[in-house]
Amino acid sequence: MKTDVAIVGAGPAGLCLARALDGLGLEVRLFDSSPAGLLAEPADDGREIALTHASQAILERLGIWQRLDPDELSDLRDAAVFDGESARPMRISHADGGRDRLGTLVANHRIRKAAWDSVAEQAGVEVEAGVSVEGTLLSASGRRLDLSDGRTVEADLVIAADSRFSNLRRAAGIGARMRDFGRSMLLARMTLEGDHEHVAWEWFGYDRTLALLPLNGRLASAVITLPHEHARRLSELETADFNREVTELYRQRVGDMRLAGERHLYPLVGVWPDRLVTERLAAVGDAAVGMHPVTAHGFNLGLTGIDLLSGEMRAARQRGRPVSDPAVLSAYQRRHRLASLPLYMATATVVGLYTDDRLPARLLRRSLLRVADRLAPFRQVVARQLTGKGGLPGPLDLLRGSPP
Numbered sequence: 001m002k003t004d005v006a007i008v009g010a011g012p013a014g015l016c017l018a019r020a021l022d023g024l025g026l027e028v029r030l031f032d033s034s035p036a037g038l039l040a041e042p043a044d045d046g047r048e049i050a051l052t053h054a055s056q057a058i059l060e061r062l063g064i065w066q067r068l069d070p071d072e073l074s075d076l077r078d079a080a081v082f083d084g085e086s087a088r089p090m091r092i093s094h095a096d097g098g099r100d101r102l103g104t105l106v107a108n109h110r111i112r113k114a115a116w117d118s119v120a121e122q123a124g125v126e127v128e129a130g131v132s133v134e135g136t137l138l139s140a141s142g143r144r145l146d147l148s149d150g151r152t153v154e155a156d157l158v159i160a161a162d163s164r165f166s167n168l169r170r171a172a173g174i175g176a177r178m179r180d181f182g183r184s185m186l187l188a189r190m191t192l193e194g195d196h197e198h199v200a201w202e203w204f205g206y207d208r209t210l211a212l213l214p215l216n217g218r219l220a221s222a223v224i225t226l227p228h229e230h231a232r233r234l235s236e237l238e239t240a241d242f243n244r245e246v247t248e249l250y251r252q253r254v255g256d257m258r259l260a261g262e263r264h265l266y267p268l269v270g271v272w273p274d275r276l277v278t279e280r281l282a283a284v285g286d287a288a289v290g291m292h293p294v295t296a297h298g299f300n301l302g303l304t305g306i307d308l309l310s311g312e313m314r315a316a317r318q319r320g321r322p323v324s325d326p327a328v329l330s331a332y333q334r335r336h337r338l339a340s341l342p343l344y345m346a347t348a349t350v351v352g353l354y355t356d357d358r359l360p361a362r363l364l365r366r367s368l369l370r371v372a373d374r375l376a377p378f379r380q381v382v383a384r385q386l387t388g389k390g391g392l393p394g395p396l397d398l399l400r401g402s403p404p
């Protein structure tokens, strides 16, 4: 079997890349180890994805945003960052970003469903569900993939979109640095007694990190990061005990909190691959950078990467060059790394600072938050990174060299 582009992984990244290749006249094959039923009706995985305005614009261009039910979109108006027991947070306001909100919260399974439905209608894309890719080798005329059902497929270009623990990346000889944070993130939808006012909180306690993501009505997603065993114990409590413990953890700041769905547990591992490309292969989505979720950049960066790679492929087609041209792949790698390195480093620094309970670290973060809160330009830079609006360029603007 031969194809122009083989995408391995029909998660949000693989599906969005398939959409971004629409109109290039390429034959695309998409493989995923999960059965078709699960991909078409993905289960709620507890993740509420905070999308920036730039990501919304990309999803609109891909025709995916339009498929999301407006009732399932929640405004992320402002953000508040608390340190320890201090009652005064650093506040990042939508007004600093020049928009009516900093971003939008959408459940991950809704994004997956909307992306799946758009790809299902796309001409030139063949989806093979329930098929794993087990290995890859270069051949004289392309890159070969070995499939779990014994078949092989040869592609001009192969895309690894098979998660941060990408087997394909490893099979192609690309190493990665992994950082196990020794903590897990517990996610649960909760009904609040109080009003969240559409403000997202990040609350760095001394042995835990708590976030609250505002959903429509009185709903919110509680995001609790703890050493793994503590998180597991919390996830297994009886509902009444769980409600009591979570309400206490959040210090009654939004009144009583009651479980309104399933609980989901994610062990936290960050991944930084040595490279994003090798001959006739490029990694996208979490396979290109596996972010710690605390700064909510993972899928936003995934979309940035998809925009960059598909843009390079489009330009190659216009010049009559193959999409697997080494120049295409190296330009993608360079631009993606420019976008992701500062965010990956900054996230690692934030995580390091906020999981270090020694006195110097506590003092440093308290003063950093105080200074940041008083510096309007700092708050504006953060807000405008999210809204992509105003006099300060967002990461994509910087990469494109275009004015914001």
Ligand SMILES: Cc1cc2nc3c(=O)[nH]c(=O)nc-3n(C[C@H](O)[C@H](O)[C@H](O)COP(=O)(O)OP(=O)(O)OC[C@H]3O[C@@H](n4cnc5c(N)ncnc54)[C@H](O)[C@@H]3O)c2cc1C
Residues within 6 Å of the ligand: 008, 009, 010, 011, 012, 013, 014, 031, 032, 033, 034, 047, 048, 049, 050, 051, 108, 131, 132, 133, 134, 161, 162, 163, 164, 167, 168, 185, 187, 266, 284, 285, 286, 287, 293, 296, 297, 298, 299, 300, 301, 302
């Ligand atoms: C708790 C949590 C909260 C998050 N919150 C945010 C947020 O607020 N904002 C944000 O931008 N991002 C957030 N993220 C990150 C975001 O969820 C990920 O970046 C995104 O889901 C990654 O999509 P992906 O398609 O790259 O990978 P995945 O979703 O992991 O999909 C990979 C796909 O590849 C398939 N696959 C794997 N191996 C094979 C194989 N060998 N053969 C065939 N198929 C294979 C799998 O079946 C799967 O369908 C969060 C992540 C977590 C864990």
